[in-house]
Amino acid sequence: MNLLDAFTWFLAHKSTFMIALNQHLWMSAVAMSIGAAIAIPLGFLVAHSRRASFVAINIVGAIRSIPSLAILSAALPLLGIGFLPSVVALIVLAVPPMLLNTVVGVAEVDLTVTDAATGMGMSRLQIALHIELPLALGPIISGVKIASIQVIGGAALASFVGGGGLGDFISTGIAIMDMPRLLVGAVPIALLAIAAEVGFSFLERRVSYRNVNLSGEPG
Amino acid sequence: MIELRNVTKTYNSGGRPAVDDVSLQIETGTTVALIGPSGCGKTTTMRMINCLQVPTSGQILVNGQDVTKVDPQVLRRSIGYVIQQVGLFPHMTISENVATVPRLLKHDPAKIRKRVNEMLELVGLDPDEMGPRLPNALSGGQRQRVGFARALAADPEVMLMDEPFGAIDPITRSKVQTEFKEILKKTNKTVVMVTHDLDEALKMGDRVAIMRDGKLLQYDAPIDILARPNSLFVADFLGTDRALKQLNLISVRDRMTPATSTDFPTIAPSASLHFALSEILAQKVEGLIVREDGGPVLGFINRAAVLGPVALAS
Numbered sequence: 001m002n003l004l005d006a007f008t009w010f011l012a013h014k015s016t017f018m019i020a021l022n023q024h025l026w027m028s029a030v031a032m033s034i035g036a037a038i039a040i041p042l043g044f045l046v047a048h049s050r051r052a053s054f055v056a057i058n059i060v061g062a063i064r065s066i067p068s069l070a071i072l073s074a075a076l077p078l079l080g081i082g083f084l085p086s087v088v089a090l091i092v093l094a095v096p097p098m099l100l101n102t103v104v105g106v107a108e109v110d111l112t113v114t115d116a117a118t119g120m121g122m123s124r125l126q127i128a129l130h131i132e133l134p135l136a137l138g139p140i141i142s143g144v145k146i147a148s149i150q151v152i153g154g155a156a157l158a159s160f161v162g163g164g165g166l167g168d169f170i171s172t173g174i175a176i177m178d179m180p181r182l183l184v185g186a187v188p189i190a191l192l193a194i195a196a197e198v199g200f201s202f203l204e205r206r207v208s209y210r211n212v213n214l215s216g217e218p219g
Numbered sequence: 220m221i222e223l224r225n226v227t228k229t230y231n232s233g234g235r236p237a238v239d240d241v242s243l244q245i246e247t248g249t250t251v252a253l254i255g256p257s258g259c260g261k262t263t264t265m266r267m268i269n270c271l272q273v274p275t276s277g278q279i280l281v282n283g284q285d286v287t288k289v290d291p292q293v294l295r296r297s298i299g300y301v302i303q304q305v306g307l308f309p310h311m312t313i314s315e316n317v318a319t320v321p322r323l324l325k326h327d328p329a330k331i332r333k334r335v336n337e338m339l340e341l342v343g344l345d346p347d348e349m350g351p352r353l354p355n356a357l358s359g360g361q362r363q364r365v366g367f368a369r370a371l372a373a374d375p376e377v378m379l380m381d382e383p384f385g386a387i388d389p390i391t392r393s394k395v396q397t398e399f400k401e402i403l404k405k406t407n408k409t410v411v412m413v414t415h416d417l418d419e420a421l422k423m424g425d426r427v428a429i430m431r432d433g434k435l436l437q438y439d440a441p442i443d444i445l446a447r448p449n450s451l452f453v454a455d456f457l458g459t460d461r462a463l464k465q466l467n468l469i470s471v472r473d474r475m476t477p478a479t480s481t482d483f484p485t486i487a488p489s490a491s492l493h494f495a496l497s498e499i500l501a502q503k504v505e506g507l508i509v510r511e512d513g514g515p516v517l518g519f520i521n522r523a524a525v526l527g528p529v530a531l532a533s
Contacts, residue, residue, distance in 0.1 A: 116306025119271055119379075120320050120369075121296035134310045 005180035006187065017169075017184065024165035024189075027158055028151045031087045035094030035147060040140060043102025044128050053103045057096075064096040068154050072161050086155070086163030093154045094147040101143025105136030138208035145200030152193045156185070221245040221268060221377065221409060226277035228263050228433075236275070237263045239433035245426075247376070250403060250410040252424030254417065255456075260433040261413045265379050268411060269298045281377060296320055299370030299408070303382035305362045307354040313339070313365050314350035320373040338368040341402060360391040367399060371406070378403065380412040384419060396422060417457065421445070421464060429453050442468050466493035466525070474525065475509045475518030483508045488517055496525045 010017055039060075046052035068089050075085035109132050117127045133140075159167030166185040173182025222245070228238040238260040245251045253261035266272040267279055270291040279286045286294055307316050314335050321331045336346040342364040354362055363386060370378060383399070384392045400423055403410055414420050420427050421441040428438045437449045445465045448454040457464070472488040486495055486507040498507055499522055506521030 110304075110306070110309075112302060112304035112306040113308060115271075116300065116302055116366075117308070117319075119269060119295055119300035119302070121292045121294070121323055122319075123292055126323075131308060 002179045002183055003187075006183035009180045010184050013184075020164060020166050020168055020185075021188065023158075023163070024152075024155050024167075024192075027083065027086055027090065027163060027165055028148070028155050031090030031094050031151050031155075032144070032148055034087070035091045035151075036098055036144065038091070039095045039098035039143075039147075040102050043099050043140075044106055044132065047103045047106035047132075053107070057100055057103060060096045060099055063092055066092070068093060068157050069160065072157060076161055081162040083158075083163055085161050086158035086165075089157070090151045090154055093150045097146040097150070098140070098143040101139045101146070102136065105139030105143075106132050108139070109135045134207075138204055141200055141204045141207060145197060145204065148196040148200065149193045152189060152196060156189055220247050220280075220282060221411065222278075222280040223264070223267075224278040224280070226264070226267060226274045226279060228260070228267060228272060229275045236260075236433050238267070238274075240277070241430075241433075241435045243428060243435060243438060245409060245411065247409050248407045249425040250400075250408075250412060250423055252420035252427045253411065253413045253430060254415065254420040254427060255430035255436075257415065258432075259430040261428075261430050262381060264430070265381060265411050265413050268377070269295045269300060269379055271295075296323055296373065297375055297377070299373075299375040299378035301366050301370045301378065301380040301383045303385040305354075305366040305386065307362055307365060307369075309354050312351050312353060313344070313357070314346070316354065316365060317369045317372050319369060320375075324373055326373075334372060338372050339365075341371070342368045343398065344368070360387045360395060363387055363395060367402075371402070374406075376409060378408045378410045380410060382414055383412065384414075384416075399423075418464075418467075421468060429456060463493070466496060467491050471495050471507075471509055471520050472517075474527065475520045476524060478508060478516050478519040480519075481508055481516055483519070485510050486520070487511060492525050495520055496522075499525065 042056060046056045071089040071092055072085055075088050079085040079088060113135070114127055114131060117131050122130070155163075155165050156167035156170055158165045159171045166189050169181050169185030170189075173179065173185060221243075223241055223243040226238055226241045227236050229236045241260075241264060243251070243264075253264055255261050263272055267274050268281065268286065270286050273287060281294075281298075307313075308319075314332075317335045317338050318331050321334060326334075335350070339346040339349060344361065344364055349357070349361070349365075354365070357365065363383065367383070370380075384396055387395055396419065412420075412423055414423075424441060426438060427441050427444050429436045429444070431452060437444060437453050439447075442465060444453070445457060445461045445468070448457055448461070454461070469492045470488065471486055471490050471492065471494075474492060475488070483504055484498065484502050484507055486498055486509055488509050488511065495507060499505075506519055506524075508516055509518040509520055510516050
């Protein structure tokens with residue numbers, strides 16, 4: 001009964017677990033915040049040019065295709081061990097889905113709506129904030145959801161460069177063939193990922209609610 | 220007043236200009252309908268007035284001010300803008316949509332609320348019922364009314380309207396055209412309207428500008444254009460029934476004679492000669508008594524009086 005053993009281990013080492021959980025969440029949150037701060041404004045910037053979007057999406061996509069472990073190793077000599085290289089590797093994971101979804105969301109905003117806004121004297125920034133952002137919010141949050149799931153999973157690798165987090169239990173568990181210990185890391189990571197999926201899906205439906213049936217018949 | 224001086228717009232350098240040396244004067248308080256086949260440059264001409272397009276050469280003056288010399292956002296906030304697809308903001312309520320430009324101009328919120336309600340009433344929508352709704356809960360005609368109210372909200376002197384009735388069904392269209400025309404006259408707006416519908420241009424425009432391949436071919440009052448097309452293309456464009464179309468532009472009041480008998484069906488003095496002729500033919504009579512519904516007899520109009528002015532058409 002590995003699961004039961006894992007629970008017993010968890011009860012006996014509650015404070016160790018809480019520290020690892022905090023590290024894991026903190027790392028993910030920082031990477032997600034910085035990633036969003038890069039990806040979403042960049043998405044707005046390039047969305048109106050097909051060529052710029054193509055270039056931006058492909059560049060971040062190419063960086064994304066480098067295995068996270070390789071990025072961690074590459075970051076090691078530059079950034080040392082611990083928190084910093086872990087966050088950098090996670091940002092690389094976080095940016096592409098958020099960028100792609102922002103570009104798609106903004107590009108899908110009805111051109112006649114932005115033309116009307118321009119013609120009435122709104123500035124580029126006012127259009128982005130008051131028209132495009134609210135209308136593209138559904139796809140953008142969907143991108144945040146995908147990114148957060150990848151980041152929560154990816155944060156397990158931080159353990160390899162001394163970044164801590166729930167990955168510590170997994171790597172130790174594998175190293176000493178301690179299945180309960182491994183589960184203490186793996187099960188919470190899975191639960192966090194599911195929670196992110198459920199939470200952001202709910203949010204996505206909430207913000208998309210006003211925009212459903214946009215082009216539909218009056219009802 | 221809006222003045223275009225030798226305005227040319229070329230999109231691809233070296234290519235054929237979309238607008239080719241167009242000069243046009245639009246008096247304050249009048250409506251000009253720009254019309255022509257698609258690709259004739261009418262929309263580009265209109266979009267240069269609020270700087271959505273910048274002329275390659277030439278000058279556009281609104282009240283003496285060169286439009287390229289002012290902040291385009293300030294300029295656009297002072298010019299009402301209506302487009303065919305309406306372009307209502309789907310995530311904002313009808314009231315919020317109408318409040319757009321007054322908000323950009325940072326008007327007082329209480330003043331904006333009052334203005335929004337006035338505007339919705341002006342276009343025939345109940346502010347309490349329609350104001351809180353989202354655009355997708357409205358019919359096409361209602362949305363176009365909201366788009367019109369939104370353009371009028373900051374009381375601009377100039378209105379630009381790009382195919383403003385194109386998305387409305389034909390039955391509603393005629394009613395909305397009449398209403399919009401009355402509102403524009405009452406508020407003394409200077410209007411530039413783009414359309415591809417000749418009847419709409421003749422109905423809405425105090426003057427009609429016919430364009431082709433970027434060039435302005437003729438710029439005249441509707442009745443003058445119908446009577447004296449200046450080229451074969453314009454004559455063709457107006458159609459073989461252009462003489463009949465003139466009957467739409469003259470009202471019974473202008474052609475009636477004193478009544479000698481009351482033994483005829485009646486017609487309102489504001490009705491068009493076109494309608495009078497139709498009534499005369501339908502009722503198989505020689506003429507009609509002119510009177511408001513239930514009012515005194517104002518005059519009489521017979522077949523000859525209806526058909527008279529058509530002889531002027533050449």
